[in-house]
Amino acid sequence: MHPHQGNGALREGPAGGQSDVFDPDAVVTARALSKRFGDFTAVDAVSFSIRKGEVFGFLGPNGAGKTSTMRMVSCLSPVTEGTLRVLGLDPNHDGPAIRRRLGLVPQDDTLDLELTVRDNLYLYGRYFDIDKREVRARVENLLEFAQLLEKGDEAVDKLSGGMKRRLTIARALISNPELVILDEPTTGLDPQARHLLWDRLYRLKQQGVTLVITTHYMDEAEQLCDRLVVMDKGRIVAAGSPRELIAEFATREVAELRFGVDENEKMADRLQGVAGRVEVLPDRLLVYTDDGDAVLQQVHELGLHAEAEFVRRSSLEDVFLRLTGRSLAD
């Protein structure tokens, strides 16, 4: 059993108490929300509440149900069970009205590759019935925001992955949305492109836009999210701010030890009781502790010599490992 399955995520606290249903600041509220495809349950009775102006994250491995949840919140996918309110409206009845006020950055860019960067932005604005002149002005602003001014008249086909992603984000902003949903915004991008994108997202947050982000990168979640839920197999297994989650489910530091092939398991037994909780990964051991250097000291005193060893601070990766017994990257 996971310690915080199902209703566990509903416990009182900053992450989402029951009273959130009546929270006037809630932009999105989900109660026991489920999505099934035939016999397969993609989202299993999740509850969460997203406040105005915050960056809210859904962290989990591929197949955890993040995208299905996002598609329901974006009114693209019908709710199977449970209640969902987005911007105070019911997606079952008010889909078009909600989507008018929402910006979506889907996992696939869904850009028209044969049209230019400008055309893609312009058309998207016209889907929202914005006046031609107004759209043209917004397109230029967004090209600047996305650092694509020089690429404006190029076919999208010619852009790099990072540029396409920035264009997709710019596109989602053309209607001045109150809520922007980003499904895996930086998957597949190189570190430089990711940092540029994060910077743009910070700017949006500063402008008061509510951001909802799914990611399977724990560093992205830590960098960007005010609060997040950890999802696994369609359920929310924990909820809180990155700092709260690390404090609750991990220790301050982690000592990483790499022994030889097949040695890790054996060494784990010898380390039990010596230090804090020990996790065995295929290629290394993780020892959870408040003082990593002291653990390394103790390991040396036992006469054990790792091929590689270092101490780092705990991260959301460790939270996920603790909650699911698996690493996020799996």
Next chain:
Amino acid sequence: MASVTAVAPNTRRVPGFVRPYRYFLLRYRRTWRGTLTSSILYPLLYLLAMGVGLGHLVNSHLATHGGSARLGGVGYVQFIAPGLLVASAMQWGANESMYPVMGGLKWLKTYHALLATPVQVKDLVHGHLAWVATRVGGSSAVFLVVVAAFGYLVSPFAPLALFVAILTGLAFAAPVAAFTSTQDNDSALALMYRLGLVPLFLFSGTFFPIGQLPGWLQVAARLTPLYHGVALSRGLMLGHVSVVDELGHVGYLVGMMVIGLVWMRRSFTRRLVV
């Protein structure tokens, strides 16, 4: 909280189908050059090769055997022009509903981008068909103008053939788009073209009166949709109009379009709203 019907500043609400229509229109404005051969040149090449080249043989044969009544008393070019118009309309309508639809659904996923905005599936379906009507109408108008320039349009009803072409294009576009949306890849589309559209093109009375076919094939030809489009357009362009017959033809094509539209809305919803 803003009310559901509030209109944001700088926006003007339009009928739903207009939004996707804007996409198809702009896309066409950027890529129209590539479509000229199939939409303008091919039908005219057919008219030239068959009508003038083959037509010379046909006309002299019928003249010596006294059989020009079999073509309704007109020359071969005039006989096939209405057929070619409608057979081309069928192809234009179907073509717009095969690979472009697969692209929107799967390859480029541009339909998904549309549906992330206030656009709904029914808007997309109606916008697609409105766009098909525009494309077929435009190409058909060019064809008719060329035929008229050669002096082959004599009947006062001839301009109505434009609407027959649009109706035929839509009658094919709707079910073809619906079928495309049930497919995971394009292999069945090529098959539909070869086994469906090409035989229709050849055997629906486009190039010869179906009275030339063996009896059972005549019956089969009369059941196919293109035959009705061809008969309707030929009647109008040659001035042999029989109201009862024409109503039957129109009814067939409208029925096919409506059934296609209903199917299309259902299958697009099933494909896109999951």
